[in-house]
Amino acid sequence: MKPLALVLAVVFFIVAILYLVGVLQIGVSHPGGRHVSHFVLFAVLGALCLVWMRFQGTPQTRLR
């Protein structure tokens, strides 16, 4: 699952940047211009994929 998480993270970060610079206009309420909320959403999803990648392959910790 590590490669999948990495690929998804890269895709999400690219989509986030495309929304930020205004290249992507899919699903936006006001076409034209930058879309910060879309950027934040995809940037957070990308970061979560990196966390998911980090979790892969490490055994679960038992606290108690």
Next chain:
Amino acid sequence: MTWWQAMLLAVLQGTSELFPVSSLGHTVLVPALLRWTFDRSAPTFLAFVVALHLGTAVALILFYRTEWARIVRALVASVVRGNLSDDPDERVGWLLVVGTIPVALLGVFLEHPVRAFFGSSAIVAGFLILNAFVMFAGEALRRREVTAARPLAGLPWSAGVEVGFAQAAALLPGISRSGSAIVAGLLLRLDHDDAARYSFLLATPVIVAASVLEIPKLFEPEAHGILLQSAVGGVVAAVTAYASVAFLTRWFRSHDLRPFGWYCLLFGSLCLVLTLVKVIS
């Protein structure tokens, strides 16, 4: 917008955002009932709404500050360690993360078209009635469940996603965010206390993110004239939201959703009738 209208809206936002009665539905229906005619898409009004949401977000964070501190610490520790443990705070933290993803995705892409399409008073009143029946059905199904309630940290990941999708139903004006999330929690065998706690914790990142992203609207030149009203409105919304969440967390220790269901049914029916006979538009 007069000061009286601003303060009433602030109290309405602070209470209805957390009570399972749909804040969005009330901010459509109450101004229509009172025949308020100000422009809801004007920059000044949007700036005012941002201040109200910020106030609500601050109240939620303050109320659950110790729980959020534990959750954030557990999440950071988990990421640093690189694995999941059986720490309940960490589990709740990741449940909040997976529960927030559906509502964030659907909210960013669907919020504007859904609100534009379902924004009329009659439709909102109809959804408020539907909200009542969702709560009645949730309570009835929960009472039929014979197995004991499980703790919040005992929810599987899929259940977190399900509650997240239920919360996203609140994109429809008239459907309550907290109501739908609590019903989903009850159907996943949480007790009322934990279902409400999960619903309020789940609402926090969404309200905070929505408010923070809209902060620039507060500083637009058109909003300067309403800055004092926005600041006072934000404080009033924060105080009422804090009181609401304090009341609701006590309420759900020994009561259920049905009184809110009856309220939504009666208020929704009244507004629907008044809309159909064209008393409100």
